Amino acid sequence: MTINRRAVKTAAKAFLTAALLSAATVSVSAKDLRIASGLPPLHPAHDPLYTDFKELLSDYSDGNLSGRLFGTEITTLGNMRASILSGMVEVGLFLPAYFPADLPNFNLVGDLSMLGSRNPQVTAAAMTEYVMTCEDCQSEFKKLGVVYTNSHANPYSLLTTKPVIAPEDLDGLRLRTATPQHARWVEAMGGKAVSLPTGEAFEALAQRVVDGTVTSVSDLLSFNLGEVITHITLLDMGTFHSLANHSVKNTVWQGLSVADREALMKASIVANVRTTSRWVQMVEEGKAVAREGGLTILAPSDALISRTDNFKEQDLVDAAASAQDRFGIANAREKIVRFEALVKKWEGLVAESGGNEDAMVALYESEILSQIDLARYGM
Structure with missing residues (x-):
């Protein structure tokens, strides 16, 4: 008897997918979120970004939220958008650079990799504050059906x-x-x-x-x-900071209480800070x-x-012109200037605080979360 292993594997995957989709209503009501990074286990954007996030969800919500972490056998970074929109995944790592036409305002600053600070914690925080308070960026995410939480950064x-x-x-x-x-x-x-x-x-x-x-x-x-x-x-x-760490399917986010949204945001922030620190550590390793x-x-x-420094200065002008020509962002230069100002702001804040985990989390809460009305954010 010959066993068609490909057919068996395909059937098994189809069965698992069907089981996940059929459990969608139960998962949302029970606050047991299906989460996935779409990356291999050793990648920092999986561990600690998603492994720690899974544990922190329960801690910050007093057990009201939990997560089931799925691997690349369920979804990959490349098809995360489809996985979130289908409901197979409820919280996933989103790479906006894959969708420049859908997220032009996000990618305007997300693509400015060489504007990033030598301290990636600075860039991560500046990017997060920019996107969370950028109406055009928020509108883009809303059209895609996901809610943005924050971005981490990786030195190149x-x-x-x-x-x-x-x-x-x-x-x-x-x-x-x-x-x-x-x-x-x-x-x-x-x-x-x-x-x-x-x-x-x-x-x-x-x-x-x-x-x-x-x-x-x-x-x-x-x-x-x-x-x-x-x-x-x-x-x-x-x-590299063109990342949306824990992108939440909008219907799932809207079904959460304000307290649970805050818990999810805080869990995401801590995992974000740890992940950026892990990238720096891994550079030395x-x-x-x-x-x-x-x-x-x-x-x-x-x-x-x-020559690289000269390129960076000139390229800001070129980036603004390109954004206007390709995507019609008429005020691209003003948006880039705003992002530059946020990078400088966070350079000062991080330097004053020492930049350890507790200090960074406190800064995210005081400088960013305090500006956001979670009863309306993502709605």
Whole structure:
């Protein structure tokens, strides 16, 4: 007897999906939320972003909320939008960069990776305050059927198969990028930008489709990139912060009491702060792995730093013009200026507070949550 394993696997997945959907009404009424990051277990945007969030839900709601955490066998980051809208997932990690036409106001500042502070906690908080108080951003999320909670941030550098120290080292280099601004930087430096999801970087590097990737040093751990790159250039490439951490299906959010919405927000904030800290920690761990594996860690030349800084200044003008041409955002420059001001504001707040977890959570509550009426937010 021959067993069709593909058919068995497909049937099993279909059965599990049906069971999840049939339980939707029970889950909402019982406040047992179906949550998913869509990422592998070792990824910081899964652990601690979702593992800690799951535990904190119960703590902050006095047991009134709980979560069932599903893995990539149920959904992935790429199809999270469909999973949330179908109700299969009720809280999930949303990557707005995948939907530039649907979220142009969010991506206007989410794509400004190189404007990010050297301290990613600063960028994460600035991004969160900006989006939560941006009427156009909120309108975009409402049309998509999800409620935004916050964004974390991940510091970026340059990982390559060839040494990069000076500007001329980038000439002709094919580099994988995840954001439009990083792509524009690559092209301005004389390289060729290749847009690929993070999960496809390993194969692209292994097959020499690309010569490097603009990403976090932590990807040596998260995606084993240490096996396919040879050099790390510690050039400050800002942060990746185009993220909506715990996006809640709007009908689920609207079914929660105000107290439970506050509990969910606080659980999300704590998990956010921990995740951003974990990214920073993993950068140092990635450097250690690189040294142990014989990879070369390089410092950029003054010339490369200077050209990159000049690019950042000019690109803010180009980004505003692009947003107006592509998406009709007439006041794009004013919005970018507002985001710049928030980055500076949070640089001061974080410096004064020391930036530890308790201090950061308190700042989120006093500077952001206090501005939000949770009885109306997301409604």
